[in-house]
Amino acid sequence: MTGHFESLINDVPGNADFLTSLAAEWDTYGNHCDGLADDVMSSAHLAPEWAGRAREDFGKSLERQRNRYINLGGDCTTASSAISVYAGAVRAGQKYIENLRYQASKLDEEVDNAPDPLEARVENMPAANVLVLEAFIRIESVKRAADRCAQDLARIVHIEPVQVNNKNPTEVGQMVQLSAAENAQIQKDLDALKNGTFNWEGMKQGQIGDCYFLASMAAMAQTPEGQRRLASMIQPHYDEHGNVDGYLVRLPDDPAHPNASPGREVFVHSKYIHGATQGGRVGVYSILEAAWGQNHPGGTNDGGNKPPGINGGMPADSFKVMTGKSATTLESDGSEGSYNPIERVSIITASILHQPMVASTVNTDATYTDGMASVDATVNGQPTQIDLYGAHAYTIVSADANGVTLCNPHGFNPKTGGGRAPATFTLSWEDYEKYYGNTAIGEL
Structure with missing residues (x-):
């Protein structure tokens, strides 16, 4: 037998058995990290009589370390899943190629047994070309699986920087993996965003100082077009069993490299424990906030740090990153009429x-006294005195000739003198230009 047609079918690249073994090693290491997390917390019982400030700080340190091990273990488990998916693609590809080679060998048999082998080879050439094309397509798909696995591995393992205030570590930047129930809820949010039916209200900022980013997200989520834009940034990621184990998030612009587009894609399978929520639960706001943090080498630390974090920033920069388009910035110095008539019209028109x-x-x-300023606002149609936060960003809900309606990403507003008022309120133009020195208008 010549084996001519069979020799035209190339091999599938990769070693499925080795990949399966490698996936098992990653999974074992992930379980080991989970065990270390338990060991860390059990050390708290070694000194049961210890009490006081030092004991409390030690407990917080243990909790931070435990979360790091848990998150690292989760990263390893997710990496194991990514390798398993690739191993499955290689194994399935190899079986597929074996079948194509078998079919090609049958064509070779026909040629060998024909009275005129040359004529038989010419007659079987179209069928052989089909097999060769199918082999090429399958091999290319396996190569793409290899690329996806490599990209996943590059994105998956993430060590969140510890947030440090006055040289002391805090719990603000801690992360925890998303549960299956939370992933299911995020999927519902994603479907609503794609349909333009997402309820944008209910955002509650956590302890991270990224109000400028959260307020910008809420501003975009007020319209179906903005909702679809947010949804386009998030793609579910699936494990080897077909279950959602995280999300690939790509911001249109890369905040770390503003002159390069599109932005860096990150893998998100955890939330900030003290991060933003939607209606008191995890949602797409939480996913995008986590992606925002992963796009900054400083995590939740101050934006002025080296490396920079997400604590502190301007809405115009957020709009640029999320939409890929520059935002218009209008400024007031707080004096009467400092938003001139043209600027007021620009805000109303927008x-x-x-x-x-x-x-x-x-x-x-x-x-601002202790970072707060009392102002006469209208809340649910009633005059209400509320306290505004200094150096804080608010989503603009609407604007007309009578004033501006805003929403606090904290999810509420402090009432002057005590208590809480709803997040949404209206100010006169005079008070708006007195307290709000920066207005960012985005483009979708």
Whole structure:
């Protein structure tokens, strides 16, 4: 037998058995990390009589270390799954190629047994070409699986930087893996975003100082077009069993490299324990916030640190990253009429056109006592005195000739004198320009 046609079928690259063994090693290491997490917490019982401030700080340190081990273990388990998916693609590809080679060998047999082998080879050439093409397509698909696995491995293992305030570590930047129930809820949110039916209200900022980013997300989520734009940034990631084990998030612009586009894609399978929620639960806001943090080498630390984190920033920069388009920034110094008539009309027009907008209490001469300033607002149609936060970003809900309606990403507003008021309120133009020195108008 010549084996001519069979020799045209190339091999599938990769070693499925080795990959399966490697996946098992990653899984074992992930379980080992989980065991180390338990060991860390059990050490707290070694000194049962120890009490006081030092004991409390030690407990917090143990909790931080435990979360790091758990997250690292989860990363290893997810990496194991990614390798298993690739191993499955290689193994299935090899079986497919074996079948194609068998079919090609049958064509070779026909040629060998024919009275005129040359004529038989010519007659069987079209059928052989089909087999060769099928082999090429399958081999290319396995190569793509290899690329996806390599990309997943590069994205999956993530060590979140510890947030440090005044040289002391805090719990703010701690992360924990998403549960199956939380993934299911996020999937519902994603479906609603894609359909333009997502309820944008209910955001509650956590302890991370990224109000500028959260307020920008809420501003985009007010319209179906903005919702679909947010949804387009998030793609579910599946494990070897077909279950969602995280999300691939790509922001249109890379905040670390603003002149390069598109932005870096990150893998998110954890949430900030003290991060943003939606209606008191994890949702797409939580996913995008986690991706925002992973796009910054400093995690939840201050933006002015080296490396920079997400604590502190301006809405115009958020809009640029999330939409890929530059935002318009209008500024007021707090004096009467400092938003001139043209600028007021620009804000009102942007509201009519449903452009996302965020206002920030910065760059004004307004007086803030202990970071707060009391203002007369309208809440649910009733005059209400509330306290505004200094250096804080608020989502603009609407604007007209009578004033500006805003929403606090904290999910509420402190009432002057005590208590809480709803997050959404309306200010007169005079108070708006007094307290809000920066208005960012985004483009979708």
